[in-house]
Amino acid sequence: MISVTKAKEILSKHIIRGQPVYMPLEGALGMFLAEDIPSGYDIPFFDNSAMDGYAIAWKDGDNKRKLRPETKIRAGELEDFVLNENEAIRIFTGAPVPKGADTIIPQEWVEIENDTFLFEIDKFEKGSNLRKQGAQNKAGDIIALKGSEITPGMVGLLSSVGLHEVRVFSKPTVGIILTGDELEEIGKPLSFGKVYNSNGPVLNTYLKQLGINEVGLATALDEPAKLQSTINNFLEKYDIILISGGISVGDYDYVKGSLEKAGVKELFYKIRQKPGKPLFVGQRENQWIFALPGNPASTLTCFNQYVKPCLLAWIGKSNVWEPSGKFPLIYDFNKKPGITLFLKAKLEDGKVHILSGQESFNLISYGTANCIAEIGEEMESLQAGALVPVYGW
Numbered sequence: 001m002i003s004v005t006k007a008k009e010i011l012s013k014h015i016i017r018g019q020p021v022y023m024p025l026e027g028a029l030g031m032f033l034a035e036d037i038p039s040g041y042d043i044p045f046f047d048n049s050a051m052d053g054y055a056i057a058w059k060d061g062d063n064k065r066k067l068r069p070e071t072k073i074r075a076g077e078l079e080d081f082v083l084n085e086n087e088a089i090r091i092f093t094g095a096p097v098p099k100g101a102d103t104i105i106p107q108e109w110v111e112i113e114n115d116t117f118l119f120e121i122d123k124f125e126k127g128s129n130l131r132k133q134g135a136q137n138k139a140g141d142i143i144a145l146k147g148s149e150i151t152p153g154m155v156g157l158l159s160s161v162g163l164h165e166v167r168v169f170s171k172p173t174v175g176i177i178l179t180g181d182e183l184e185e186i187g188k189p190l191s192f193g194k195v196y197n198s199n200g201p202v203l204n205t206y207l208k209q210l211g212i213n214e215v216g217l218a219t220a221l222d223e224p225a226k227l228q229s230t231i232n233n234f235l236e237k238y239d240i241i242l243i244s245g246g247i248s249v250g251d252y253d254y255v256k257g258s259l260e261k262a263g264v265k266e267l268f269y270k271i272r273q274k275p276g277k278p279l280f281v282g283q284r285e286n287q288w289i290f291a292l293p294g295n296p297a298s299t300l301t302c303f304n305q306y307v308k309p310c311l312l313a314w315i316g317k318s319n320v321w322e323p324s325g326k327f328p329l330i331y332d333f334n335k336k337p338g339i340t341l342f343l344k345a346k347l348e349d350g351k352v353h354i355l356s357g358q359e360s361f362n363l364i365s366y367g368t369a370n371c372i373a374e375i376g377e378e379m380e381s382l383q384a385g386a387l388v389p390v391y392g393w
Helices: 004-013 152-160 199-209 224-237 255-261 296-314
Strands: 020-024 053-056 064-073 087-091 103-106 110-113 116-119 142-144 165-169 174-179 215-220 240-244 265-269 280-284 287-292 325-328 340-348 351-354 371-375 387-392
Touching (some): 053 064, 053 116, 142 152, 174 199, 174 224, 199 215, 199 296, 215 224, 224 255, 255 287, 296 340, 325 351, 351 371
Parallel strands (some): 174 240
Antiparallel strands (some): 020 165, 053 087, 110 116, 265 280, 325 387, 340 351, 340 371, 371 387
């Protein structure tokens, strides 16, 4: 049995990345860049006005110009205007600045008397309200780094330099195998001795939240031959296999043996943690295999702490093991040393409230929890205000 820290060290050494693929920019939201992105252009591509106003050439102490009549430069203007000496030209936001101009005076600070243009000179300086060519970036500048997430803001940035597709890490396909004779499908009456299949919907929802939609689902009874057949079939189809249940040491827990027969290399089995001690993680070629304990809280915890980071690393995210942050406990907390606890918690007003109902079968607190708080194995007594790592959903 290994520590949580050791388990994460092992996983980080065996990270698998998806294949770099090209995707339309607007379809890549939530994915991660597989390469640095240089700009093909100076942006802005030309000097342009940041305001509706008047283009002038700045002269210290001179607030008077002759207004060029009937000339207006608007955004999208193709004519290449030239500013004459001591002249002002009407211009609009985004319009190309005429040659010879170096300052834009906003219209609200201007007075026009016949063809004479006057402005309040003490409110401005040379270069005011002019967007210089290349102010955002120069052609060839790296504007987005490999591993950066495609957010709406990133879409805006890359669109501004004319990109319509990006190279990102592909998302994995995932197969979920739910084991156990006791499982009953949701929607059917619950018979004595049965439990509803809650892990399937939970894992599906978690995967959708990560943007992973190619998901296969199968149930397997506690029969070695049928389980082996299902595992073999899924290993031929999917990049990542999630197995719920059947991984402990009971008489009907056949998962570990079936994975060994299928050629899965064990990375570790069992962690000093609660919930979720009997977690198995292995690989076969470029595939991940996670056998999760069947109790609902154990499944959620193990997915959050181990599966989710490996999925994020697959699609190119970095620093996947970092918590969402460290926050102070509201109350004192005591535990025995030697085991790491992952506790259903609620982060509210910047403080962590450890919820009741921490048993591995108990999902009541998951209805209100918005995070998981980690209490390290070396910890024994924590006072209110002590900082603890917190992991969001």
